Amino acid sequence: MSARRRRTLGTISCTFAGCERMFHNQSGLTQHVNSKHYTIEQPLPSPPAANDNPYDFDNGPGFSPPPSRDPTPSPPHSTPPSPNREPSPDADRAEDRRRQVFGTKHYHPHLTGDPCDKDGNPLPPDTPPLPPSPPPATAWAPFDDEIQFRVSEFLFRKVEMSQGDIDHLMELWDLSMQHHGGCAPFRDHDKMYLCGH
Secondary structure, three states, rough: OOOOHHHHHOOEEEHHHHHHEEEEEHHHHHHHHHHHHOOOOOOOOOOOOOOOOOOOOOOOOOOOOOOOOOOOOOOOOOOOOOOOOOOOHHHHHHHHHHHHHHHHOOOOOOOOOOEEEEOOOEEEOOOOOOOOOOOOOOOOOOOOOOOHHHHHHHHHHHHOOOOHHHHHHHHHHEEEEEEEOOOOOOOHHHHHHHHOO
C-alpha cells in the first residue's frame, strides 16, 4: 500500500467509547469531538435557603422559578457505546483534557434566558417584542432641540467650519430671524462647542 493511500485512511481514532471515526490530524479529531461529543452539563439543584441577603432578588415575595429548559440532565456522552467495542481507557483522559481546554458550562437554576416581561413573568412562545417607547423630551440633550443638533453636526463634523466663520454665520442667522421674533441656534462658536462636548 502506498504512503499516499495510507494517509487517506486516517491514522487518529476518536477516543470516545463507541465512536469509530478516524482522522488525518489532531485538528480533525478536535473538531469532531467538539461537534459530536461535547455536552453541556445541567446545574445541580441548589438546596433551599432562607433569603438573608437583601440584594438577592431570586427569592423575593411572589417569586416562582421559571420552568427549566430541560428538566432531565443530559447524559455525559450522546453516543451509546458500541456492543462490539470495549470502552477505551483513553476516553476518560480525553474527556478530562476536553474539560481542561474548553471548561464546562453550568446554567443558573433560575436565570434561563427565556423571554419575559418587565416584571420577570415568562412570556408565551412566539410573543412579538414590544414597540419601542417614544423618545424622552430631552432626546437632543445636551442640545435644546433638533435644529441645534443638526446645525452643530453640519458645521463641526461635515463642513469643519472655522470658528470665525461659525460666528459670522450665527450673526447673519440671528439678523434674519429677528424679523420673525426668533434667534440663531447658537450665539457663537463657543456656545456650539459647549453643547457638543
